[in-house]
Amino acid sequence: MPSSIQWGLLLLAGLCCLVPGFLAEDSHGDAAQETDASGNEHDHLSCHRIAPHLSNFALRLYQEVAQKSNTTNIFFSPVGIATAFAMLSLGTKADTHTQILEGLDFNLTEKAEADVHRGFHNLLETLNRPDNQLQLTTGNGLFINNSMKLVDKFMEDAKKLYHSEAFSVNFKDTESAKEQINKYVEKGTQGKIVDLVKELNEDAVLALVNYIFFKGKWQKPFDAEHTTEGDFHVDEATTVKVPMMKRLGMFEIQHCDTLSSWVLLMDYVGNATAFFIMPDEGKMQHMERVMNKQILSKFLENRHTRSANLQFPKFTISGTYDLKEVLSDMGITKVFGSEADLSGITEDAPLKLSKAVHRAVLTIDEKGTEAAGATVLEAIPMSIPPEVSFNKPFVIIIYDHVTHSPLFMGKVVNPTLK
Numbered sequence: 477m478p479s480s481i482q483w484g485l486l487l488l489a490g491l492c493c494l495v496p497g498f499l500a501e502d503s504h505g506d507a508a509q510e511t512d513a514s515g516n517e518h519d520h521l522s523c524h525r526i527a528p529h530l531s532n533f534a535l536r537l538y539q540e541v542a543q544k545s546n547t548t549n550i551f552f553s554p555v556g557i558a559t560a561f562a563m564l565s566l567g568t569k570a571d572t573h574t575q576i577l578e579g580l581d582f583n584l585t586e587k588a589e590a591d592v593h594r595g596f597h598n599l600l601e602t603l604n605r606p607d608n609q610l611q612l613t614t615g616n617g618l619f620i621n622n623s624m625k626l627v628d629k630f631m632e633d634a635k636k637l638y639h640s641e642a643f644s645v646n647f648k649d650t651e652s653a654k655e656q657i658n659k660y661v662e663k664g665t666q667g668k669i670v671d672l673v674k675e676l677n678e679d680a681v682l683a684l685v686n687y688i689f690f691k692g693k694w695q696k697p698f699d700a701e702h703t704t705e706g707d708f709h710v711d712e713a714t715t716v717k718v719p720m721m722k723r724l725g726m727f728e729i730q731h732c733d734t735l736s737s738w739v740l741l742m743d744y745v746g747n748a749t750a751f752f753i754m755p756d757e758g759k760m761q762h763m764e765r766v767m768n769k770q771i772l773s774k775f776l777e778n779r780h781t782r783s784a785n786l787q788f789p790k791f792t793i794s795g796t797y798d799l800k801e802v803l804s805d806m807g808i809t810k811v812f813g814s815e816a817d818l819s820g821i822t823e824d825a826p827l828k829l830s831k832a833v834h835r836a837v838l839t840i841d842e843k844g845t846e847a848a849g850a851t852v853l854e855a856i857p858m859s860i861p862p863e864v865s866f867n868k869p870f871v872i873i874i875y876d877h878v879t880h881s882p883l884f885m886g887k888v889v890n891p892t893l894k
Contacts, residue, residue: 567821
């Protein structure tokens with residue numbers, strides 16, 4: 477095939493969070509005491525070693541998206557996006573290769589590339605463990621044009637390290653190929669993400685698809701009978717009506733002067749915690765500028781419980797991103813252009829990444845995502861508890877304790893916008 481023709485590669489990081497990790501300190505000391513399900517201590521440590529990089533990537537990506545608009549909801553999975561691009565890097569070379577890994581916050585002069593992929597391998601194995609009470613699953617799919625042959629090493633590494641499945645498709649039949657990819661994502665996200673691919677170029681010859689599905693229940697659920705309609709203040713000029721969940725009880729909630737924000741931690745049954753950070757009036761940009769993993773990790777290290785009368789909105793939001801636009805601003809550019817070197821994927825013809833799409837969905841309700849009967853009785857101090865209402869824009873961070881990794885991150889600006 478003529479080398480002047482450059483075929484397109486499509487990368488889809490599709491994911492779904494149905495309800496509610498990211499802050500990760502490089503905790504080698506604590507991690508040394510832990511072992512994974514197989515008892516292999518070294519493997520267990522490997523996902524912890526990439527966790528600080530995933531945290532930095534999450535914050536940088538959030539800031540890039542937030543700078544582009546302060547009026548729209550934000551929601552994405554740093555783990556989902558990073559996994560997809562780390563898998564893609566297996567087939568890249570030269571500057572294309574370096575840019576991807578550095579864009580994901582990995583400096584190969586400080587960390588061996590094999591350790592990076594080993595970390596992702598361990599991360600995926602840990603998240604997909606059948607005993608995970610969070611009901612969390614991830615998946616990677618390679619959709620290959622039926623006329624194309626992949627480099628054996630790329631196929632082997634993608635399967636071995638990233639548990640990737642391979643599917644043969646006819647990209648010339650764009651409607652059929654689109655349907656096949658969309659069905660894969662819809663099945664993997666249990667029907668929560670449909671029609672991820674809206675259009676497909678017939679020049680595409682390869683699609684990389686990543687999804688992550690998360691389903692969790694609150695350790696301390698709300699009572700649906702107490703949910704009533706309330707005001708949510710989008711900005712000074714806009715107020716919308718939303719269902720507000722209410723509970724008087726013991727919460728891990730405190731006001732942080734450094735962030736000028738209320739910070740609420742809510743645990744799931746299992747090994748995940750949701751952070752909700754609501755800035756004081758006019759302090760959203762200050763909080764976004766100051767927020768870093770060191771500050772946030774302190775909330776995990778020093779957890780304080782106090783009584784509070786909490787009001788929290790019930791909502792569904794989503795985020796859809798053209799990663800070419802977002803990641804180009806973070807230094808990942810060559811893979812999208814005519815200078816891309818993806819010769820480690822196929823030697824049939826030059827490739828470039830023609831499209832990279834990411835979609836995430838979040839639903840928060842009283843129980844989590846399942847109608848589970850649960851009653852929580854708590855002793856409340858006699859002093860009058862503060863009333864804290866999350867009735868204006870706030871940031872969400874969902875952290876997995878086992879892997880120390882950022883599962884999801886976002887911002888609720890208007891909970892009535894899907």
